[in-house]
Amino acid sequence: MALGLCACTTNQILGNKSKNSSDTSSSNWQSDVSELNEKIVILTRWQQGYRMTAQQAQFKADRLQFQEENIIDSKRLWKVAENAKQKAEDLQLIIDNLVVQRNEILTRHNQPIPKTTRDENKNSIEEQE
16 A cells, blocks of 8 residues: 555544554543544545545546647646545545444444444445345
């Protein structure tokens, strides 16, 4: 995985704390869940931004490829789109890891696991089949 994100910014959001699931004491598990939810929301917004950047760059590149004088710009925009897509994929891996951590804490404390947009999308696809 080629993490193209600014490592310092991602580390600031993730908190550089390496928490084991067993480190969560019974008194602060709710604040840990809130913190994880906040990180998930922030990273999801970043991911949406990268996806939008990729989509816009792809659209412009596809349009410019047919203009001979803009071939170089088209290739550059395809690269921008590719990089933005990779960053969005990298963020998804981080988000998935945070969701697993949150769900482990909730399960340990007999709390319901919230449905994610990803779960809802998967269910709607299964229903269509």
